[in-house]
Amino acid sequence: MSNLQLTSRGELKHFLTLAGLDRLMLERILDTADSFVVVGNQEVKKVPLLRGRTVVNLFFENSTRTRSTFELAAKRLSADVLTLDIKTSATSKGESLLDTLRNLRSMHSDMFIVRHTDSGAAHFIAEQVAPDVAIINAGDGRHAHPTQAMLDMLTIRRHKGNFEPLSVAIVGDILHSRVARDQIHALKTLGCSDIRLVGPNTLMPNSIGSMGVTTHTDMDEGIKDVDVVIMLRLQTERMASAFLPSAGEYFRLYGLTTQRLKVAKADAIVMHPGPINRGIEIESAVADGPQSMILNQVSYGIAIRMAVMSMAMSGQMQQRQALVANPTNTEAQV
């Protein structure tokens, strides 16, 4: 799986999951993103790294925040950006995913940003449809959301420094969370050894302990003395599908309140991938309070996406050049 997103020299050419990426690679992404945080603070926010490149935003599932930060990131890298509203496009007319993508590929696109409801959709596209187009996974089913996890890592690193001594709690709907899985991969790879998942058994995935985390059904126990609390969004349809009895009971047991946050370290930071449900998973006083990193996360999100897009594009270009220089070298295609 990891081979699929790396060139034969170990450079990123797609960005599909954090599973299989080593510490050096994750740190390079964070370092590159750090440099782009500065770009965001400049008067002129553009750099020419993707000038002349065509980036297509393919969102098969709704998302305002992720889509707009990807679009902004691409524009700040000077790319030409096309955002496709899939609901009104060909797939709803019965064209298969495969055919839609083949058509877009024929338009000489250089990069697809893909969000899809099926786990593994980005892998499928990278493997089957467009090996020479850089594929950035913007969330696939419950599987992965690597840019979100990396922006969370950037937030933690910029506010807490070293990952090794940290205790991190991830709270809420782990089962349906594509972010949680990539956060676990990233935290482990970056050296964090105390990763705790907190939630009721109905929202805890089968055998999640095999990923090297501890699980807690009691919120106070789970966030005791942690440095970072990551709250996950609770979709309201979870009540209708019998995962939980009510939003009220969930908030009472797993909602993050000012009172409860006192169990964590005094300087603990609070994160949330957004959009937040005030009064369901998090109290407004916490979301807007001094320990909250929620808005910082959004701006770091643009920097992370710029970093990943520029790195994957450069990996693709190297691969294409290697192919042009030596067309018979099949090694270069890997």
Place this chain on the structure above:
Amino acid sequence: MNMVIRGARLIDPSLNLDTVTDLHIEDGSIQAIGDLSGLTHDHNIDAQGMLLCPSFVDLHTCLRDFNQIQKGTITSETQAAASAGFSQLCPSPDTQPCSDAGSVISMITSKAQAAGFCQLLPVAALTKDLNGSQLSNMEALSRAGVIGFSNAGHDIGDNTVLLRCYEYAATFGLKVMVQAQDHALGQGHMHAGPTATRMGLDGIPVIAETLSISRHLEFMQHTGVSGHFNQITSANGVELIRRAKAQGQAITADVSIAHLCFTDTAVEGYSRQYHLQPPLRAESDRQALIQGLADGTIDAICSAHQPHESAAKCAPFAATATGMATYDMFIPLVAQLLSTKQLTTQQLVAALSTQPAHIAQTQVPSIAVGQVANFTLIDLQHQWQLDADSQVSQGTNQALNLQQLTGRTRLTWNNGQISYNR
């Protein structure tokens, strides 16, 4: 065709036969068995190191054709079955059109007969159109030659309907075959385990199988129907069957070759060819299935062959069709099982021939002088590559495509005729 097969290891569980010797076939019948070095013949097969055993009986296979010719035809898939050593097949009733009427059954069997590769022992739908609400014409279907009734992978949610299915089958002493998986709990895409969790795929817990086995065992017990379970997948499932048999219940069970040889970790990297229903489970389950075969809890090995066209598997994992084409890799997988020595050759041959034949109430093809030739000759050492040129099935969902395999059928005789000859 007449021939002398020299030096093969003959195994026939029904005769307690296990010997290395020669075999002479004349006019489709076994003429002589024993040292035939004195017999000169135009057509000799040097079969040293090869295995000669009764041809196989498949208790669960999916035949295509009619509305599914893009996936395969009865001719192409029965030929593929013959190339895997089979001569009798029990096609699942989820054909299109559905096998719920005598006319469909006779259409299928006559096509197979015309093709000449295998004899069919069809399984008919337990409910009309597999809809889970109306009984099929079981008595008429049994007279049309079906060997049992199954609702395949389709649910009969209403226990009243299911009770009536069993009661009606019991009236005529008919066999009910069950693909045991709870419908609601079976909505996922792979075994609920660490791999599913890491890949974000909806899991199917083992309890989906055990709940369903327990439910059907109750109905079988209550009505006295002789029941058969297709494709057991889990250690807990094996244990339920073991206990029911120990208590004297008249039931039998099979396991598919894929569940014996692969586990859920094969799905890693979204390998769509391993998207199966029921799903591949954990290594501990696979070991329990092998143990179940060894101790007689599981009676037979089926192919669960399900050919598909390439488009059916060309989508993100969850959106792909389930099932794999298994005939082309069947013998290599059997050879692989043999090489682990967890099962003896006699046990494997019995689970592929005499035992499923007994369950399908068909004649046990035996290897004895005077018998019509019904056997398969397998070269367990043959090295080959599975690819578009070497595959026989029309299905493109070949999990081991382009891999080097060991073990291949050399020859299959079906009812006195050669049905496969490589």
